[in-house]
Amino acid sequence: MAQVAIIMGSNSDLPVVKGAIEQLKQFDVTYEAHVISAHRTPNQAENFAKTAKERGIKVIIAAAGKAAHLGGVIAAYTTLPVIALPIKSSLMDGLDSLLSMVQMPSGIPVATVAVNGADNAGILAVQMLALADPDLEKRLEKFKEDMAAAVMEKDAKLQE
Ligand code: RP5
Numbered sequence: 001m002a003q004v005a006i007i008m009g010s011n012s013d014l015p016v017v018k019g020a021i022e023q024l025k026q027f028d029v030t031y032e033a034h035v036i037s038a039h040r041t042p043n044q045a046e047n048f049a050k051t052a053k054e055r056g057i058k059v060i061i062a063a064a065g066k067a068a069h070l071g072g073v074i075a076a077y078t079t080l081p082v083i084a085l086p087i088k089s090s091l092m093d094g095l096d097s098l099l100s101m102v103q104m105p106s107g108i109p110v111a112t113v114a115v116n117g118a119d120n121a122g123i124l125a126v127q128m129l130a131l132a133d134p135d136l137e138k139r140l141e142k143f144k145e146d147m148a149a150a151v152m153e154k155d156a157k158l159q160e
Pocket residue numbers: 008009010011012013037063064065066067087
């Protein structure tokens with residue numbers, strides 16, 4: 001059973017979305033991925049959002065570009081946490097996507113990461129799951145320690 005559902009507005013979002021998938025794999029978090037569009041397949045978007053919780057999904061990552069309403073639409077239909085991943089689009093470097101996702105009305109939050117910030121979308125999903133999973137929490141702690149060690153190693157090399 002998948003713990004995280006990743007949905008994307010178009011197959012063209014997949015190259016960026018793969019970054020989130022890699023993070024989930026790194027932490028052995030189960031996931032499912034779908035192409036669902038708030039605009040092109042609105043019925044599928046509604047059905048997905050309304051049934052995700054009963055299927056055991058704990059966190060939803062919604063990636064979209066341009067008029068990026070996917071995360072907001074999904075959040076309107078579920079109490080599951082929704083992480084929105086704005087995809088860089090050709091005209092406005094993803095600022096259009098970012099603002100479409102982050103400017104949610106009060107009462108319907110989505111946790112929006114940076115434009116093309118797929119790694120952080122995946123890691124944030126893992127952090128949410130770790131609240132109820134001590135083993136996953138331990139692996140997150142090690143992940144942060146390793147990251148700090150890598151930075152300190154680079155600093156040490158600068159001092160040589
Ligand atoms: C959005 O429009 C998608 O999320 C994608 O980022 C963008 C372009 O989609 P395509 O025209 O490439 O299918 O809905």
